Amino acid sequence: MVERLVGLNPSGAPLYKEVKRKIIESIRNGEWKPGEVIPSEKKLCERFAVSMGTIRKAVDDLSGEGFLIRHQGRGTFVATHNQDRYLFTFFHVVRQDGHKEYPKVELMEFSKVKADPVAMSMLHLDPGSRLFRFVNKLELGRNPVVVDEILLPEQLFSRLTERTLRERSATLYQLYQEGFGVTVVRTQERVRAVSADALRARLLGVKVGDPLLQVIRIAFSFKDQPVELRYSYVLTHTYEYCSDSMAAS
Amino acid sequence: MVERLVGLNPSGAPLYKEVKRKIIESIRNGEWKPGEVIPSEKKLCERFAVSMGTIRKAVDDLSGEGFLIRHQGRGTFVATHNQDRYLFTFFHVVRQDGHKEYPKVELMEFSKVKADPVAMSMLHLDPGSRLFRFVNKLELGRNPVVVDEILLPEQLFSRLTERTLRERSATLYQLYQEGFGVTVVRTQERVRAVSADALRARLLGVKVGDPLLQVIRIAFSFKDQPVELRYSYVLTHTYEYCSDSMAAS
DNA sequence: CAGTGGTCTAGACCACGTC
């Protein structure tokens, strides 16, 4: 006679979803840190008292969702943003021939501002919340191509300084993760065509009124918590914004 | 003593990949048609002489890739394009408040042309190949918002006529599938900001020189075969181009 | 009710990475 019946557990949710929840919890509370290896699948079986198949289903899912990375023969690791594969997951600007390169970033402005109604709504902030606001100029192939205006909730990034941004060696999302424990797992972008204003025209070296791509990005962490609002202005003479779609389940 | 050892089969590929290949083959050769149910998982076990777990892995994959759709209690179906979920998989224009609506389409031009070098390269065509070329105007909320220029290889769509396009009741990709056996499973899009030329300005009701979004799309069928080249021009005053990204495995 | 997909078990052997 078996002890626990299969199907649904007492909590009402499938076992593998319970396991997923517990694994994410262990990542969030710091038991397993980004870049570190988590226990082997066999040990997870014992820890959660489920079978291999259930562990595999949970880890498969989390791997597909970007929280974990499997390496055959080595182990399963908590995802970090300092892997090559992340460089272009959220950076969608490529040269017209498809060539991808990493931009040279220059910090142009840095300040603390009060959240306007739009930012408040997009970032789910309370009235009166304050934001860090900074502007980056990105060069590709020695030419300015993108101007980013980035807004971060002060609450999540309280120790952020201009110097931190200027002296960072890694990508911005790597900094969010390693410096502030904020892991970006998903972004939503809206793209529009606009005319260059004086500031953007000057920074990108084009005429006022020339067409620019405006990308409005919200970056989400675990549980769909919005953590960054970004306005990007892209010069698309020689570079393009790139987006793929798959018929998915 | 077991008969077949687990791990790799004689062909060198994992069993579940062999099963995936055979299922896709049965879809391609018409044994199972779009919208129809395929045999139950138990029957597939017998047919391919593998266990449930292997069948599930194969069907899971194909479901995730958009070839199959599972319905608990009913069966597994070959994907079609006449499901709601497809309407906005490849149509990325939404109102600024996030509202999605289906566009009213009007055919503006229809002709047969010789493929230019760009189209030849993008669609992997031989020199001298011919294309159907047509222009659609799309209205959203009673205002023109998108102008599409669409190029299709004559070879794949030989029976296409202006009347077919004008009288279609379904989406374009539904027509490709039901009328020509061409199933779009993936698209690649490049987005740029351009100035409206005379034709586009007139169709969209804006001034020449106003900024427009230009979307260059290649649509792929099975095995990454390119089947459509499309240039979209989008007016982004009240509508936006929408694109999501996930950190994926 | 019977049949479907959804979840789960308790193992097995294989291929890969490290030592």
Place this chain on the structure above:
DNA sequence: ACGTGGTCTAGACCACTGG
């Protein structure tokens, strides 16, 4: 050699759908 994830088996029971 050893431990990891990758693949696979031969079932089981559960939840849903339809007649």
